[in-house]
Amino acid sequence: MSPVVSNGSGVGIITPPTLDWKFSQVFGERAAGEEVQEVDIISAIEFDKSGEHxxxxxxxxxxxxxxxxxGNDRAIRKDLEKLDYLGNRHPEFRYKTEFQSHEPEFDYLKSLEIEEKINKVRWCQSANGALFLLSTNDKTVKYWKVQEKKVKKICDMNIDSSDTVANGRIDSQSGPASDFVFHPGGYSSLHLPLVIGHETNLVPRCRRVYAHAHDYHINSISNNSDGETFISADDLRINLWNLEICNQSFNIVDVKPVNMEDLTEVITSAEFHPTHCNTLAYSSSKGTVRLIDMRQSALCDSHAKIFEEHDTSGSRSFFTEIIASISDIKFGKDGRHILTRDYMMLKLWDLNMESSPIATFQVHEYLRPKLCDLYENDTIFDKFECCLSGDGTRVATGSYSNLFRIFGSTEAMTLEASKNPTRRQTQAPSKPSRSFANLARSRRRGAETVNMEANGGTHDFSTKLLHLAWHPTSNVIACAAANSLYMYYAETCPQSERSIHGIMDCHGLLWMLNFSLKTLQLGY
Structure with a gap:
């Protein structure tokens, strides 16, 4: 039973239990001293909606x-019934297949090299046992179909090559010419050869190529919930595509000024709403998130809502706008909340409250005194991704030294991408004052945050964990450390499984936040 935290007004609110994170799997682990090839470094990670791939x-x-x-490869139900623990096992994965999606290109008109690096991967709806996904580099989006196909083989031939070799007729022949050497005694009868399925292979096929639509580097692609369209976004424009039409797209957002000298911000990330096919959000280098409704006009220059936190401290510096630039945005599964990541922190926004985030989590606060050094070596421009758990109760993002951070209502953990994730773990004390409920209640007093120092030690800025993804239905995180893919799962800590009075029914922590805000406004 989950613990209950009081929100200070006599209302009992459930907080999720503390999780104990453990190592699950690793793919492509490096040996000690092994040099990592640049082409092997992972640049994108994505679970499909089912969590099966x-x-x-x-x-x-x-x-x-x-x-x-x-559990998926165990077909006999009796075996499943005997192994009761299978229902509680964490998801495990195995290598399925790989294919070359993009090749290096050269734009002769602009004298520009186009890298083959994959910027984003997005899963599409599967059909007839086939998998579909989108992948993009800086300029071109491709639509892939991966399907199992039987490799056919011709057998029961009239000519037996072993006989012809035995008769000495093709000692001086090789290759296809041997097929035309007949048995010296002839054949009593001829029959048609048979074509049979020899084996089953996974065959990737590029169905569509969406090219020549972006003058700048593509930073985002996102599938629409209608299953028919998707968007691709670069620094200044967002284009809308139909999956079946590759030679035409519609420009729905254009922030390019008439005079490029007037350019003040660029688009950094864009994503469709998980359930509303007409709604999407995009972030900017100024730290704002704009929500647009495509029903309002064909060109969505005007936004429906803008989420922006105004700096009331008055302490601005040369680095203020640089560290405010949002590198990634993610909608919550409920579609009610947006998670953003800038260089210093994570912010959780409610779509019904534009003035300020409902929760803020410090990630790189300890780096604030080192911003000058980070600017000189371009580290300050690193783009970290973020993710939410399937139930919306926790958020996660990466950091330096191959560390990643997980934040919950009463916990903040630092884990390392290695076989011993807790080797450098730092956990913030689990105090009710740090709960989301109290945090939401104190929004009017200022920007209350869940702070966590990163062990106070030195950090290796050459090793950075930029890409990670949370399983849609389980507490499983996949993260990329250079060329290695590490996977971790979480179990409920025994001390958090205790019975406390005053439990109320709710659907996840984010619902709890809304309830807390409403009760405060009503004065209960």
């Missing part, structure tokens, strides 16, 4: 697919 893209233009194996 995982896709990664790398800087060499390859897409690698993994499939879930735990």
């Amino acid at each position: 995982l896709a990664t893209g790398d800087r060499g233009g390859r897409v690698v697919l993994f499939e879930r194996t735990d």
Whole structure:
């Protein structure tokens, strides 16, 4: 039973139990002292909506697919009944296939090299046992179909090559010419050869190529919930595509000024709403998130809502706008909340409250005194991704030294992408004052945050965990450390499984936040 935290007004609110994270799997682990090839570094990670498949893209233009194996390859129900623990096992994955998605190109008109690096991978709806996904580099989006096909083989031939060799007729022949040497005694009868299925292979096929639509580097692609369209976004424009039409797209957002000297911000990330096919959000280098409704006009220059936190402290510096630039945005599964990541922190926004985030989590606050050094070596421009758990109760993002952070209502953990994730763990004390409920209640007093120092030690800025993804239905995280894919699962800590009075029914922590805000406004 989950613990209950009081919100200070006599209302009992459930907080999720503390999780104990453990190592699950690793793919492509490096040996000690092994040098990592640039083309093998993972640059994109994505679970499909069912959680049965995982896709990664790398800087060499390859897409690698993994499939879930735990319990799925056990066909006999009696075996499942005997192994009761299978229902509680964490998801495990195995290598499925890989294919070359993009190749290096050269734009002769602009004298520009186009890298093969995969910037994003997005899963599409599967059909007839086939998998569909989108992948993109800086300029071109491709639509892939991966399907099992039987490799056919011709057998029961009239000519037996072993006989012809035995008769000495093709000692001086090789290759296809040997097929035309007949048995010296002839054949009593001729019959048609048979074509049979020899084996089953996974065959990737590029169905569509969406090219020549972006003048700048593509930073985002996102599938629409209608299953028919998707968007691709670069620094200044967002284009809307139909999956079946590759030679035409519609420009729905254009922030390019008439005079490029007047340019003040660029688009950094874009994503469709998980359930509303007419709604999408995009972030900017100024730290704002704009929500647009495509029903309002064909060109969505005006936004329906803008989420922006105004700096009331008055302390601005040269680095203020740089560290405010949002590198990634993610909608919550409920479609009610948006998670954003800038260089310093994570912010959780409610779509019904534009003035300020409902929760803020410090990630790189300890780096604030080092911003000058980070600017000189371009580290300050690193783009970290973020993700939410399927139930919306926790958020996660990456950091330096191959560390990643997980934040919950009463916990904040630092884990390392290695076989011993808790080796450098730092956990914030689980105090009711740090709960989301109290955090939401104190929004009017200021920007209350869940702070966590990163062990106070030195950090290796050459090793950074930029890409990670949370399983849609389980507490499983996949993260990329250079060329290695690490996977972790969480179990409920025994001390958090205790019975406390005053439990009320709710659907996840984010619902709890809304309830807390409403009760405060009503004065209960």
